[in-house]
Amino acid sequence: MDKPTRQFHVRIQEALNDPQIRANFRRAMDGLMTKRANMFPDPVELERLRDLGAAVRRNALAQLPELLERLEAKCAENGITVHWAESVDEANRIVLDICRRHSAKSVIKGKSMVSEEMELNHYLGEFGIEALEADLGEYIVQLAGQLPSHIVMPAIHMNTRQIAELFAEKLEGVGYIEDAEELTKVAREILRHKFFDADVGVSGVNFAVAETGSLVLIENEGNGRLTTTAPPVHVAVTGIEKVVENLEDVTPLLSLLPRSATGQNVTTYVNMISGPRRDGERDGPQEVHLLLLDNGRTRIHADPELRQTLQCIRCSACMNHCPVYARIGGHAYGTVYPGPIGEILMPQILGCEEVGALPGASSLCGACGEVCPVRIPIPKMLVRLRKEAVDNTGASPVKGGGAQRSFGEAATWKGWEKVHASPALYRLATRTATAMGGLPALGPLKTWASVREVPKPAAKTLHQRLEERGNSR
Amino acid sequence: MSGSRENILRRLRDSRETGAAVGRDFTVIEDLQWSGDEAVARFTGLMRAVNTEVHETTREAWPAKLAELCVAKQVMRLALAADTPVGQAARSVLLDTSVETVAYSRDIEDWREELFFQVDAGLSTAAGGIVETGSLFLQTGPDEPRLLSLVPPIHFVVLSRADFANTLLEMLRRHDLAAGMPTNVLLISGPSKTADIEQTLVYGVHGPRQLVVLLTD
Numbered sequence: 001m002d003k004p005t006r007q008f009h010v011r012i013q014e015a016l017n018d019p020q021i022r023a024n025f026r027r028a029m030d031g032l033m034t035k036r037a038n039m040f041p042d043p044v045e046l047e048r049l050r051d052l053g054a055a056v057r058r059n060a061l062a063q064l065p066e067l068l069e070r071l072e073a074k075c076a077e078n079g080i081t082v083h084w085a086e087s088v089d090e091a092n093r094i095v096l097d098i099c100r101r102h103s104a105k106s107v108i109k110g111k112s113m114v115s116e117e118m119e120l121n122h123y124l125g126e127f128g129i130e131a132l133e134a135d136l137g138e139y140i141v142q143l144a145g146q147l148p149s150h151i152v153m154p155a156i157h158m159n160t161r162q163i164a165e166l167f168a169e170k171l172e173g174v175g176y177i178e179d180a181e182e183l184t185k186v187a188r189e190i191l192r193h194k195f196f197d198a199d200v201g202v203s204g205v206n207f208a209v210a211e212t213g214s215l216v217l218i219e220n221e222g223n224g225r226l227t228t229t230a231p232p233v234h235v236a237v238t239g240i241e242k243v244v245e246n247l248e249d250v251t252p253l254l255s256l257l258p259r260s261a262t263g264q265n266v267t268t269y270v271n272m273i274s275g276p277r278r279d280g281e282r283d284g285p286q287e288v289h290l291l292l293l294d295n296g297r298t299r300i301h302a303d304p305e306l307r308q309t310l311q312c313i314r315c316s317a318c319m320n321h322c323p324v325y326a327r328i329g330g331h332a333y334g335t336v337y338p339g340p341i342g343e344i345l346m347p348q349i350l351g352c353e354e355v356g357a358l359p360g361a362s363s364l365c366g367a368c369g370e371v372c373p374v375r376i377p378i379p380k381m382l383v384r385l386r387k388e389a390v391d392n393t394g395a396s397p398v399k400g401g402g403a404q405r406s407f408g409e410a411a412t413w414k415g416w417e418k419v420h421a422s423p424a425l426y427r428l429a430t431r432t433a434t435a436m437g438g439l440p441a442l443g444p445l446k447t448w449a450s451v452r453e454v455p456k457p458a459a460k461t462l463h464q465r466l467e468e469r470g471n472s473r
Numbered sequence: 474m475s476g477s478r479e480n481i482l483r484r485l486r487d488s489r490e491t492g493a494a495v496g497r498d499f500t501v502i503e504d505l506q507w508s509g510d511e512a513v514a515r516f517t518g519l520m521r522a523v524n525t526e527v528h529e530t531t532r533e534a535w536p537a538k539l540a541e542l543c544v545a546k547q548v549m550r551l552a553l554a555a556d557t558p559v560g561q562a563a564r565s566v567l568l569d570t571s572v573e574t575v576a577y578s579r580d581i582e583d584w585r586e587e588l589f590f591q592v593d594a595g596l597s598t599a600a601g602g603i604v605e606t607g608s609l610f611l612q613t614g615p616d617e618p619r620l621l622s623l624v625p626p627i628h629f630v631v632l633s634r635a636d637f638a639n640t641l642l643e644m645l646r647r648h649d650l651a652a653g654m655p656t657n658v659l660l661i662s663g664p665s666k667t668a669d670i671e672q673t674l675v676y677g678v679h680g681p682r683q684l685v686v687l688l689t690d
């Protein structure tokens with residue numbers, strides 16, 4: 001087993017042994033599943049809506065290069081500057097350049113998973129620019145020096161007591177208050193001053209509309225609106241796959257996303273931004289930038305089956321419904337995107353050397369594929385990526401394909417192939433196993449057998465019994 | 474930088490088979506329709522379910538209702554766009570009260586601190602209401618500044634029932650927004666809220682703590 005895989009297994013073990021994590025996630029996921037179910041009382045309507053949602057995303061990916069060009073042209077018309085980055089390094093440099101041009105000291109951030117992908121806060125910090133998360137969950141996680149454990153509810157792994165302890169420890173003049181309302185008030189006051197002072201606001205994008213050059217952002221708190229409105233400069237960072245063709249295309253996605261995610265029929269705010277402050281307007285940023293990040297997405301796009309990964313609208317329903325995620329929590333995956341979407345996306349971005357074991361963290365129960373609002377066949381893709389991780393053709397389209405192929409595994413399958421290709425060997429093998437009363441509990445079988453009964457073969461093989469009945473060939 | 478653009482576009486072009494558009498059938502959304510009374514009941518029901526105050530009033534009576542609510546909520550300073558019909562009506566009725574109106578007619582740079590820390594409420598005009606989700610539909614511009622509906626702790630909105638649309642799709646089509654967008658198209662569905670602390674619902678995070686809708690005929 002390679003090192004990253006070993007570490008992954010250690011994290012899983014630790015998470016499983018932590019009753020706090022198990023309780024926090026179990027409670028949260030049960031609630032989210034019920035809320036989602038209540039939001040889709042009519043199964044026929046849901047399936048029609050999923051058809052439309054999937055069609056919108058497939059259409060966008062089918063015409064991706066054209067739509068990106070159209071988006072760029074429309075944004076330019078609207079006064080939005082578009083930047084392109086192939087890697088996270090390049091993306092970080094672009095954001096830093098914009099900050100430097102405005103002599104920015106502080107950056108306020110709305111929730112953005114792509115900025116997590118870039119590790120932007122850390123990067124800007126190295127250049128003396130403070131990047132502060134304004135979404136309450138992200139703020140809590142940043143204060144704790146952790147990473148989000150869920151893509152929609154970043155601090156879901158903590159309970160009120162843990163957050164009260166954190167605030168008391170980290171925030172000056174704040175005592176221990178185990179009350180969500182009071183804790184929220186504390187954060188609001190601190191962040192309001194930060195919004196007031198911030199030089200640059202950085203946000204993500206839920207959908208970018210090629211037809212109108214608009215950036216659509218959804219949220220409940222108002223931090224997204226403040227981030228994109230209060231500071232003089234707004235930088236939106238997003239993956240190249242987030243584009244949709246027409247303005248109307250956002251309507252089914254806006255209907256599916258919040259209902260699938262948190263069981264709300266709409267988020268408190270939906271904001272469609274189409275440019276900086278115009279003549280006669282009294283507020284809004286003077287500059288708006290859109291940063292389009294590749295980071296492996298063009299490679300994913302190249303394979304027609306794997307391309308479906310890019311349909312994702314980051315609703316989190318797949319993780320909310322995943323029995324593995326509910327037990328091990330988001331941190332065990334060790335990647336920016338956890339859960340089923342992370343299991344298919346991260347190996348393609350980071351490569352199978354790093355995280356080729358992720359697609360194995362699934363029982364293939366199928367729940368993720370059933371709830372995905374844009375019909376990504378996640379279970380099928382998990383199987384495909386398991387195959388790519390141990391690919392032996394040397395031509396895998398996935399980064400680091402074949403990296404998980406171990407000598408032991410390769411030798412085992414070679415042996416299996418030999419045995420099954422020769423009747424004599426096959427008989428010898430099955431008879432030996434029967435005579436020994438089963439396979440010895442060694443290697444992986446030992447771990448497996450530590451919590452399960454190893455099946456015992458019958459006293460005689462089928463061939464032996466047929467021979468005894470005189471039916472043998 | 475432009476090299477990255479070319480590289481990304483080239484890789485996307487090289488690797489795909491057709492590039493043909495995929496058809497989209499919007500009837501599942503177009504089918505959603507509510508008649509007059511049903512629409513009002515649904516809209517107000519959904520809005521109230523997320524802690525919005527909805528007051529059903531009339532075109533003539535809403536300014537008096539606003540004045541009454543401002544006094545009850547102890548609003549000292551109310552920001553508004555002075556040149557709009559809603560702003561003008563509010564100003565004239567509030568002249569006789571203790572509530573001071575603040576015209577949002579300067580660039581934000583000149584009075585940021587005041588808006589952030591010394592204004593209790595904002596008054597804006599909704600361009601419509603969406604029945605499916607119970608959402609206010611706002612278009613920002615000189616008469617509807619972006620921060621007016623966001624920074625003050627209480628947000629009053631005047632909305633006419635005549636401007637209801639069944640769905641966002643219908644609203645986008647009615648205003649032909651695909652042909653041109655204002656700086657922000659906003660849907661607002663309730664006061665600002667969070668559930669980030671152990672999923673406990675708390676109203677009033679970064680945006681207004683109270684959303685008050687004056688629903689006219």
Ligand code: SF4
Pocket residue numbers: 311312313314315316317318319340341368371372373374375376
């Ligand atoms: S894969 Fe599907 S269910 Fe999972 S986050 Fe993406 S859109 Fe949601």
